[in-house]
Amino acid sequence: MSRTAPSPTSTAVPARVVWTRARGLLAGLAILLIGGILLAAMRSGDHHGRLDPRSADKLGSRAVAELLKAQGVTVTPVDTLAAAGAAADADTTLLVTNPDLLTPYQQDTLHSAVAASGGRTVLLAPGPASLGTLAPGVTSASTAPVKNRQPGCAFPPAERAGSVLLGGESYTSTLPAARTDTCYAAEGHPTLLRVEGADGGDTVVLGAPDLLYNDRLDEQGNASLALQLLGSRTHLVWYLPSLSDPSLNEGPSDDTTEETGVAEGFLSLVPSGWLWGTLQLFVAALLAAVWRARRLGPLVTERLPVAIRASETTEGRARLYRRADARDRAATVLRTATRTRLAPLLGVAPRAAHAPDALLPAVSARLPEGDRDVRDLLFGPAPADDAALIRLADQLDALEREVRTS
DSSP states (O other): OOOOOOOOOOOOHHHHHHHHHHHHHHHHHHHHHHHHHHHHHHHHTTTTOOTTOOSSSSSSOHHHHHHHHHHOOEEEEOOHHHHHHOOTTTEEEESSSSSGGGGHHHHHHHHHHTTTOOOOEEESSOHHHHHHHTTTTTEEEEEEEEEEOOOOOOHHHHHHSOOOOOOOOEEEEEEEEEGGEEEETTTEEEEEEEEEOOOOOEEEESOOGGSTTTTTTTTTTHHHHHHHHHHHSSSSEEOOTTTTTTGGSSOOOOOOOOHHHHHHHHHHHHHHHHHHHHHHHHHHHHHHHHHHHHOOSSSSOOOSSOOOOHHHHHHHHHHHHTTTTOHHHHHHHHHOOOOOOHHHHHTGGGGGTHHHHHHHHHHHHSSSSSTOOOOHHHOOOOSSSSHHHHHHHHHHHHHHHHHHHH
């Protein structure tokens, strides 16, 4: 005999309904994914990262690199310490885009390579982590907002450039004033500091790199100052510290410095658009969760499509008890319901309706036969068979009628 498959329950959601609800969301995700892939493919040739002379992004520096090339300056991007140190000489300007990313060993090696080269070294926004090694005698003073500032010094490139976009880190120097030029002050401290070397070279410290960005180069005197600082020699080595540099693992280990450098380096390699995109996705997911939770809403009562008599419900429960042979459970339900109805008739508090010490004296006092024992009737053991259960139900019904009429 074949057995028919059980029909789905009323709470089961058909697969077709699930697909109908989800296909819009899936289509949107697919469009977003395809659009992201196409956009990344189209821009992959132009994107190289922040302050990269090959990048045409707004935070790249391709514009100033092209202007320098037009003036006859050779621009060489490098991402290893070995390449940067090997190129240092009197005809070379070395630009270090992120000095604080270098380990102490890399800083010592780089400073040794450029100290006696006679060339120019430009450090972008160095902090306390690198100033002591790469610019001895210079310390970090405070931070200031990046905005247009006047030179306020006699350094010729600054005088010719005039107002430029500077700020960020500001510096102090313990070196003789005759060997330094301090320009573009913020709260009394320069954000451009030039230190003259003993061998004819110099080191220029800039508090912020904003004037080298593609979207800021045409503002005020940014282009003039950038071209004068980076184009004073025939060769410009554009050093972009990288986490893939083999020298990163050389020298004495410093776990704290390495962990900090790796974390900062990783964040610097992530485009700002991706960080904002991740934040927007998180906010969208949170709003979607709130929206879905509000759709459920509180429970509400609804009219049943068909009226069901109370007797049918009672008979249905009785059949279930009988099928499970649950006479004890049925007797408990009957006695509990009777005690609950008797309590208000006898002036017993509802919370004491199921306490024998409170209910039994009140029942006995109401009955004509004061010595009648109702303990077994209201709190007795479970019936032994179905006949005893039926008798219990009849006796409870009779007791309730007697109390009501007394």
